[in-house]
Structures are given as C-alpha cells and as structure tokens.
Amino acid sequence: MSETIDVDVVRVFTDETGDFGNELGVIESTGSSLGREQEIANTLGFSETVFVDGIDDELFTARIRIFTPLKELPFAGHPSVGTAWLIARQGIQLWALREKAGEVMVDFEGDITWITARSEWGPDFHWIPLDSPGEVDALDPADFTEGQHFAYAWIDEGAGWLRARMFAPEMGIAEDQATGAAAASITSYLKRHLTILQGEGSVLFTNLVSHDLVRVGGHTVYDRRVRLELQ
The missing domain is CATH 3.10.310.10 (Diaminopimelate Epimerase; Chain A, domain 1)
Incomplete structure (x- = not known):
C-alpha cells in the first residue's frame, strides 16, 4: 500500500x-x-x-x-x-x-x-583559490570524482566579493548551487565578511562574528x- x-x-x-x-x-x-x-x-x-x-x-x-x-x-x-x-x-x-x-x-x-553557526560544524572542504572568476566559471564538475571542493576567486577583493563553485561527489552532489556551510568556513578561513556569488547566480552574505562563529544570510x-x- x-x-x-x-x-x-x-x-x-x-x-x-x-x-x-x-x-x-x-x-x-x-x-x-x-x-x-x-x-x-x-x-x-x-x-x-x-x-x-x-x-x-x-x-x-x-x-x-x-x-x-x-x-x-x-x-x-x-x-x-x-x-x-x-x-x-x-x-x-x-x-x-x-x-x-x-x-x-x-x-x-x-x-x-x-x-x-560554528564554521567547524561544516564538512572539510578542499579550497581551490584561482586567479580570476573566469577560471572558476571554466571548471567542469565531471573532473571532481571524490571529496568536497570549493573553488573561488575575487571579483572585488576590497569589497569582499567572491565568485565560487562547490563540488561534492562524496555527498552525491555533482555541483551545489549555494553552500552555506562552505560560506561559513571560507569566511573563517579568510577572516573577513563576504558576499559570495555561487553557482549559476546564487548570492550569500556572511559576517565574521568571531574566529569560528559566522553569520550566514x-x-x-x-x-x-x-x-x-x-x-
């Protein structure tokens, strides 16, 4: 039934x-x-x-x-x-x-x-810093066959604007369009507030509250x- x-x-x-x-x-x-x-x-x-x-x-x-x-x-x-x-x-x-x-x-x-939330609560990501947003755009999800990867490049470093993509085959996710846990982790890693343009056009805002406490919205x-x- x-x-x-x-x-x-x-x-x-x-x-x-x-x-x-x-x-x-x-x-x-x-x-x-x-x-x-x-x-x-x-x-x-x-x-x-x-x-x-x-x-x-x-x-x-x-x-x-x-x-x-x-x-x-x-x-x-x-x-x-x-x-x-x-x-x-x-x-x-x-x-x-x-x-x-x-x-x-x-x-x-x-x-x-x-x-x-605490940035440590998220999965462990492999950070992939690139030189330009175009290099982030050119990545192929098929090239990532294991783990969790967060690729990023500055759109405007002074303003805290990042271009990013996230690939997580370990979770069964070829590409995630917006990843709050990764946003919290990269904010703690870079030690600054961010605005993140991820995937096809998702927008995430972050505030660094303390070294491992991050606000994501x-x-x-x-x-x-x-x-x-x-x-």
Whole structure:
C-alpha cells in the first residue's frame, strides 16, 4: 500500500529578484517518513532535504535533520536558512534550530534570513583559490570524482566579493548551487565578511562574528509543493 507525503520546495540564497538559488525540500516528519529519511532524500534528489521533527512554541526552536542524497549531515547552511524562512513564513516565531551539530541561532532582517553557526560544524572542504572568476566559471564538475571542493576567486577583493563553485561527489552532489556551510568556513578561513556569488547566480552574505562563529544570510523564495508517493 502506497502513502503520499508533501514536500515544500524553496529556493535559498536567490538574488534580489528571486532568481537562481539552491532548491531545498522541507518535510514535516510523520510516521510515513520516520526511518525512511535517507531513501526519501535520495528519491527527491535535491542537494539537501530537511525533515522537521518538531517545533517548540515555548522555546521558539525547531528540531531538524538534514540529508543529502547519500548521507545525513550534522549541519548545513542552505537547509538551515531555508527551513527557518519557511517556518517563519507560517507565522511561527523562531529563534533557533536544533541540529545534530548543535543549536543554530536564527534572526531576520527585512527579506534576509540569517543563521549563526560554528564554521567547524561544516564538512572539510578542499579550497581551490584561482586567479580570476573566469577560471572558476571554466571548471567542469565531471573532473571532481571524490571529496568536497570549493573553488573561488575575487571579483572585488576590497569589497569582499567572491565568485565560487562547490563540488561534492562524496555527498552525491555533482555541483551545489549555494553552500552555506562552505560560506561559513571560507569566511573563517579568510577572516573577513563576504558576499559570495555561487553557482549559476546564487548570492550569500556572511559576517565574521568571531574566529569560528559566522553569520550566514540570504534571500529565500517559495517555489512549489511536491507530492511524493512512498511504496
């Protein structure tokens, strides 16, 4: 007997007009999804899928789990930003997300949703500094067959503008369109606030709070609802 679950799809780290961004599937955990999270994430094929396990209205927190097509992550940036935005859009006050890595603080400034997390919570990335944005654009995802790689070049070093792309075959992601965890890590690594143009046109903002505490923010838009049939 088959069952159907609803998946809200948002795009995280869009540009100011709501274009581009990284798709994220968000699912309210139910008896149908429990224990099948990895299977569901693999079927959906988004770079990450979030399962909201519960919302505490008194503590203004939500418990979430994050899955790539191949593995569960203790923390990830674009799922945190997108889920926080979606919960707030439903009129629920939210101060923090409880993830496997720890508590991720949430705040909102106008149309931008911000999270604050430790850069060490993200995966280990192989940094690939290049001389120009054109060299970043010329990279072929097929050349990356293992690990997690973040390639970047300055668009305007004085202004803190980076051009970047991220390839993570280890997670089952040929190329990620916007990677909040990598944005936090590169901010800590470079020791400065950044604006990152990633993938086809995603935009991420970062603030360095301390040597390993980073605030990551961006625009999110609602895209669509998907109904997934489970066998």
